[in-house]
Amino acid sequence: MIYLHDIDPIALALGPLKIHWYGLMYLLGFGIAWWLGRRRINAGRLPGVDEHGYGDLMFYAMVGVVLGGRLGYILFYDLHTYLAHPLQMLKVWEGGMSFHGGLLGVVAAVWWWSRRRGLHVMDTLEFVAPLVPPGLGFGRIGNFINGELWGKVTHADWGVVFPASLPQPYASMDAATLRAHFQSGALDAFARHPSQLYQAFLEGLVLFTVLWIYSRKPRPRYSVAGLFVLLYGVFRFLVEFVRVPDQQLDYLAFGWLTMGQLLSVPLILLGLAWLWCSRSAPTLQPRVA
Template sequence: MPYLHQIDPIALDLGQWTLPLLGSVHPRIHWYGIMYLLGFLVAWWLGRRRVRAGRLPGVDEAGFGDLLFYAMLGVVLGGRIGYMLFYDLPAFLHDPLLILRVWEGGMSFHGGLIGVLVAVAWWARRQRLHFFDVADFVAPLVPAGLGFGRLGNFIGGELWGKPTQGTWFDGWGVVFPRSLPEPFASMDAATLRAQFDAGLLDAFARHPSQLYQATLEGLVMFTVLVWYSRKPRPRYAVSGLFALLYGCFRFLVEFVREPDAQLGYLAFGWLTMGQLLSLPLILLGLFWLWKSRTAPTLMPAAETAQ
């Protein structure tokens, strides 16, 4: 049975305000922003626990706070820059100021990952720590943010999947109003609900690929990486497992996810930009796991002292 998506993306509307210099403003808090905040809070909570357990010798909670702050900047800046370069380069070249209009949407995980890696490398060098010791520490903190971010995509009714009609999944899915053709796209919520109840929108049901990704990239990866990193692992192992899992999960979900409208399929009638960008992660994950076989193991501070 299909489900009609009519979730308000605005969590809190603060009304119309008149402020000095700014004039009339209408501040609203979106669920997507709350999801980002929840992801950072989980990373902060789990990271502090791991620091207290001595999983990053020589680093205290204040030092971890600095690392998290730089990583947050890396996520936001890298995610936005990556989106413009990977997914909307012609528009960016036409109007470079688009990169500043974050309220218009557009974030890339792969760009955010590069931003986090740059932040980790810079912080690790300042602390005189091996880059992969820090990367292995950070990897289990990331999936919660990925999961919450995909929930934010679902609540916002964006980045939907392919139609389920005519496939093995015929008869179920989610009808996303923003994906509907005219005249349905112009209908108000009540009229659209009546059309849905009459069964006239069943043909437009789509895969809720955001929820697939929230489950795989968020819940599954979080569970596996937290469990795997509970005891000391050789250098590169945790980072390698993270890259391999994300690359595989993203590559698979892309088969039921609608490709970006401005790009479409890149090759073979099925290869998407998300899949192309995930292939290097899969290869890097396999390489790092192989490399970890002969790498040293960073022991927690408490165990080192014994």
């Protein structure tokens, strides 16, 4: 069934204050990560760390996600535009977050927190890795609600018509007129892959399920983090084949290589390397603080 995307990105408007679904998705992702992490702390999965220390870790990690994700998007995807319009950097509710930048931000935050507590940074990353996928999944749902980062045109029955992707004269039509054209079937040819939902499923639900089950018992150092970056890199690389590349970048090479794929290759290699290292690495045993 083809669907016309007509979701209001604003969840609640209180006078000049507007609460966007995109921001709520991030809050939901952080909230679930916080709850899951507390369960792991209480089970002693990060020995020597109590709930107070965990609160500090989550604060640093959240700052790393937001700052790293925003800066990563600016540097990797649209530096020219943000240099021309610096105030746009602050409008995170409009989208424009990079996973790869957010990952670097989290790694920096985890390194800083671990260094202050005398912990091995990889042990902390192993603890954090299973908490990340819910945020990735809800972030992609936020992209879908915003009607951004859509996929290529498809003839599948589950295609979505994104108004912002339509050519003229459809792009300038009001909502009622556009819906009338949609109901007549005139817009079926413009239906696209809901690539945001593909990513929400793979990077969110599937990745979380695999990591949570795999990490339920102690694993050798490097293994959980290695599995995380490997699977994310593979999932992202594959979905990019049905996703439209960012307009300002287009394809980088070969008529198909996107920036998302280029940035995912190092993750795949790093994941394989970490999994190899885990074969001779020690296993951290749970110990309640």
